[in-house]
Amino acid sequence: MQLRPRAASCSQVATSLLACLLLTATEAAAQQPDLTGVWTTYNEPGQAPGGGRGGGPPLPLTDVAKRKIATYRALVEPTGDTPGGFCLGTGMPGSMLGSGGYPMEIHQRPEQIMIVYEAHNEVRRVYLGNRIVPDADRLPGRNGHSSGRWEGNTLVVETTHLVEQVDQRYAHSDKARIVERYHLEKGLKGESVLVAEMTMTDPVFYTAPVTAVKKWAQVPNGHLLPYECAEEGWIKRLEELEKKAAGAAPSTRP
Amino acid sequence: MKTIVLASVLALFGCATLAAHHSAVQFDFGKSAAITGVVKKFIAINPHMQLVLHVKDAKGERDIAFEGHSTNNMYRAGYRTT
Numbered sequence: 001m002q003l004r005p006r007a008a009s010c011s012q013v014a015t016s017l018l019a020c021l022l023l024t025a026t027e028a029a030a031q032q033p034d035l036t037g038v039w040t041t042y043n044e045p046g047q048a049p050g051g052g053r054g055g056g057p058p059l060p061l062t063d064v065a066k067r068k069i070a071t072y073r074a075l076v077e078p079t080g081d082t083p084g085g086f087c088l089g090t091g092m093p094g095s096m097l098g099s100g101g102y103p104m105e106i107h108q109r110p111e112q113i114m115i116v117y118e119a120h121n122e123v124r125r126v127y128l129g130n131r132i133v134p135d136a137d138r139l140p141g142r143n144g145h146s147s148g149r150w151e152g153n154t155l156v157v158e159t160t161h162l163v164e165q166v167d168q169r170y171a172h173s174d175k176a177r178i179v180e181r182y183h184l185e186k187g188l189k190g191e192s193v194l195v196a197e198m199t200m201t202d203p204v205f206y207t208a209p210v211t212a213v214k215k216w217a218q219v220p221n222g223h224l225l226p227y228e229c230a231e232e233g234w235i236k237r238l239e240e241l242e243k244k245a246a247g248a249a250p251s252t253r254p
Numbered sequence: 255m256k257t258i259v260l261a262s263v264l265a266l267f268g269c270a271t272l273a274a275h276h277s278a279v280q281f282d283f284g285k286s287a288a289i290t291g292v293v294k295k296f297i298a299i300n301p302h303m304q305l306v307l308h309v310k311d312a313k314g315e316r317d318i319a320f321e322g323h324s325t326n327n328m329y330r331a332g333y334r335t336t
Contacts, residue, residue, distance in 0.1 A: 084301055102326065118326065225326045229300040 032150050033184045035113070035194060038222030040103040042193050042215035056212070065171060065205035072166040083167050087229035089122035091142030092159055093178050093198050094168040096124075097214045104216070105224050113148060113155070118224045126157050135161075140174060155182040170212070173204035192218040289318065298335060300324045 061069070076082070084090070090099055099117040107114040113126040126148040127133060138145040144162035148155055159178040165171055181197045194216040201209045291307035294317060303322040309315070322328060 087301065225329060227300055227324075227326055231297075231299045232302075232304075235297065235299070 031153060032155075033153055034108055035106045035155065035182065035184075036108045038103055038105045038219040038224060039194055039216035040219050040222070041098060041101060042187065042217035044215070045188055059170070059210060060206050060208040061171075062205055062207055065166075065173070068164075069166050069171050076167075084120065087120060087233075089117070089120040089142060090168055091122075091165050092124075092144050092162060093170050093172075093180075093200060093212070095122050095143060096180055096196055096198060097170070097212055102227075103219060103222065103224060105222075116224060118227050120229055121227050126155075144176075144178070153183055156180070157182070170200060170210060171205060172200060172202045175204045176200055176202035187217060194218070291318070298325045298328070298333075300326065303328055 084100060089095065095117050096115075099122065100119040102118040104118065105116045107116075111128050111131040113128070115124040115126065116122070117124075122143065124143050124146055126146040128148045128150075132147040133145065138161040140161040140163050142163060142165060144159040146157050146159045148157045150156070157180040159180070160176075162172060162174055162176050162178075164174045178198060178200045183195055185193045185195055187193045196214045196216065198212045198214070199209050200206070200211075289307065289309060290311075291309035293305065294308045295304065295306035297304050301324050303325055305320040305322070307318045307320065309318050323331075325333075
């Protein structure tokens with residue numbers, strides 16, 4: 001007879017624990033801010049438009065990096081060629097630090113956060129929890145491979161599997177590792193401001209970690225514009241084909 | 255009418271002598287110039303809008319190629335196709 005109350009008590013305890021766990025999980029999820037929406041460069045009061053792009057102290061580049069960057073710049077500076085001019089996205093960390101001044105859109109789900117940068121339609125997928133892709137299955141690229149986690153109200157994103165890039169402000173090797181920390185603040189007008197703090201470590205290109213901060217202002221009910229970029233090449237190709245077809249056409253002269 | 259339209263468009267365009275794939279470093283955004291001509295080609299594309307103007311002036315008759323910001327930047331600045 002005495003066992004029954006004990007068994008009932010254990011069951012009640014287990015139920016209570018489960019309820020507590022569920023409540024804790026729900027509370028944790030509720031704590032996480034929703035970053036979904038369109039964001040554009042936030043200018044601090046008195047700051048020139050552009051969000052403070054460029055400039056800053058000299059980067060702690062290694063000699064290897066200096067040589068590679070100098071070689072690249074000597075190649076493109078006479079013409080001013082840029083990756084963007086050839087419809088190539090900025091890549092990390094240039095994308096998260098402003099993407100050429102264009103807005104970005106975030107779609108947030110518990111297991112995956114999509115970041116779409118308007119310029120060149122660059123897309124980053126930040127996987128969380130069980131969606132995180134094993135190292136062996138990651139394909140390197142200009143935006144690398146990103147996995148995220150929440151530390152309270154802060155979203156922490158780690159990006160690896162980058163390819164070497166000397167064609168952006170924060171050049172890096174394929175050994176670069178970038179950590180972004182995102183949190184929300186309020187601007188002076190009460191608007192939501194997304195603060196993105198970046199730390200990049202790269203033993204091949206830098207002698208010390210490189211840091212930068214980008215602030216984004218939420219655009220209520222905002223929309224990204226389409227950004228088709230390869231039209232110029234296609235138009236020129238059609239013009240070439242038209243000229244070729246005109247040249248090949250049989251003469252109508254007597 | 256064309257001259258009026260061009261005056262407003264040229265403020266957002268730079269004269270392009272080479273291919274369109276370049277940075278904005280070569281442009282002097284603090285300097286403006288009015289050029290009158292006949293629009294030969296105008297395409298609203300990314301990464302740069304393009305304009306070819308047929309000009310007749312004291313230097314002779316020629317085409318001048320201009321290019322501007324991206325279509326997206328122009329759109330946000332108020333540009334609309336009509």
